[in-house]
């Protein structure tokens with residue numbers, strides 16, 4: 001039984017990870033400032049005496065004694081990370097510095113939740129970890145992309161300079177229950193729009209591609225990476241099943257039986273044209289690959305949003321199996 005710190009533990013991925021770690025018998029500390037996360041995501045776990053919640057903003061240091069750190073704290077949706085870009089940079093730079101300082105002091109293993117955004121608008125497809133990326137350092141996505149790139153650099157330098165045992169997960173688009181209704185990312189937007197009878201907002205022509213990983217697969221990858229032999233280099237975690245955003249809109253309309261129409265909106269600046277992980281390294285190093293296909297993942301996600309919308313008194317016009 002280890003004492004494990006999960007920063008961003010009240011967020012979408014963080015809450016699934018906390019649940020998983022508790023079920024493995026670990027003592028878990030969730031640290032969160034509740035910017036995009038919510039205590040509601042952990043409500044069902046609160047009677048577990050091995051879970052401790054700390055409300056803290058990682059731009060400030062904190063002293064704790066732990067064995068492992070999963071460092072996830074950072075808003076992940078473009079809508080949220082662009083709301084206060086300077087804060088996003090502070091969270092990535094200062095937050096990661098503080099967690100690395102902590103890891104160094106108590107000799108904890110630290111895993112950074114990095115992102116496929118470090119590849120920017122990739123010119124190499126699919127993306128392998130040795131690709132350096134194509135990132136605009138000046139645009140509205142830069143606070144997040146460059147923030148995560150600096151966070152990776154800090155991880156590598158603390159490893160080289162101080163011998164900190166690091167893991168870097170480059171996470172590709174992940175979805176599933178507990179995404180917030182107002183999260184702003186594509187799957188949550190489309191499902192909410194479909195279920196409430198609003199137009200599905202496809203940005204641009206919808207020809208851009210993404211590859212979506214179901215959250216349980218992602219959590220499995222994170223846990224395996226944390227517990228594998230020391231490996232101080234990035235590892236892609238994602239589902240290589242790639243589709244266009246228009247295909248995703250049509251799939252969600254079909255699966256919800258929604259009467260909604262598709263409407264086009266302007267493509268945000270620097271929106272990557274294509275994205276698909278090469279997961280060869282994760283396969284080899286961790287024996288990991290996704291097991292939940294898109295259809296099964298959406299089948300598990302749509303009812304979650306339907307229930308959540310009803311709970312919050314939205315008018316739901318389409319029903320998952322109706």
Ligand code: NAD
Nearest residue numbers: 008011012013033034035036037058072073074076171174
């Ligand atoms: P999320 O927004 O649901 O969770 C982020 C959590 O971090 C929230 O609970 C938020 O309140 C907390 N947080 C933000 N700033 C903080 C700060 N300064 N101090 C303390 N807590 C803070 O996002 P998510 O989808 O669960 O993503 C988790 C991590 O995974 C993020 O680091 C994100 O960059 C990374 N990631 C996610 C995806 C994805 O598709 N979900 C893809 C790539 C990378």
Ligand code: UDP
Nearest residue numbers: 078184185186187189201202203208245271
């Ligand atoms: N997108 C869209 N409609 C939406 C939200 C997003 O067409 O309502 C597009 C967005 O432009 C991008 C893709 O879907 O091309 C994935 O967007 P998301 O914000 O989920 O993730 P990211 O761009 O960070 O991969």
